[in-house]
Amino acid sequence: MRRSPTSLSRVDPERETALAALDPLTVTKLWDNPCWLSFRLNFVAFRFNDPVYRWIETRYGLVRPEFVALYAVGLKEGVAAKNIVASSGLPKNTLSRAVQKLLQRRLLKRETDPADLRSYVLHLTAAGRRIFDETMPLMVKHQSAMLACLSDDEQQQLCTLMDKLVIASPGWPQELWPNETEQEGI
Incomplete structure (x- = not known):
């Protein structure tokens, strides 16, 4: 091993x-x-996400999937829900419920996609934009605190290495057992 x-x-x-x-x-x-890499990535992500999502739920009453959707639309207006699913890893039904709640709370609005009239895209309302704009500086500050132990060169190197992993990720196996024959051999 x-x-x-x-x-x-x-x-x-x-x-x-x-x-x-x-x-x-x-x-x-x-x-x-x-499996040190996956555990370290998860550990660092948890140390970032846990306080952020707890604060957002307390302050704005948004649970994690709802804020994930709001944040995605804040980063890229006019995005479709399917794109948020693809970029977040959230199940489609979880994201659908989150989007519905954001629409009900009037934090998001849905419009017909001009490129495909059968589809819808999402936009922030003024209230949704306020939440996005209020949370972003805190998240950036939190990230800066996490990166403070690294020099500027080390931060750039980390970014470059993470780029490589992300770009290579579509080629990674999506199942532990790609076919039944391999699964039976265990």
Whole structure:
């Protein structure tokens, strides 16, 4: 079994002190784990998302799927719900319910897609835009706090490496067992 390229044996004493503050299972999952990348990405994403979504739910009464939809439309006006599903990983029915609630609360409006008159696109209302504009600076500040431990060059390198992973992702397997023959061999 392949070990993490950043196992604890390679950690410098300064980091060891910082790691002592973490739960032992968390340390094991993030450093002594053959699937270190996915666990680290999830750990960092959770540390970003959890406080953001808790604040948004408390402040605006929006649950995560609702804010995911509102945020997507705030980033790209005139987007279709199917595009939000594709970019967020949320199930279609979950996103559909979220969009319906945002339409009912008049945070989004739906219009006929000028490029395909059979489809609809979404736009923020003035109230939806206010929420988007109020949340964005806090999210940027939170991200900046997370990145503060990296130099500008390291942040650029991280961005470049993440670009490579994202661009390669369509070629990754979508199922653990691409066909029944492989599944039976386990």
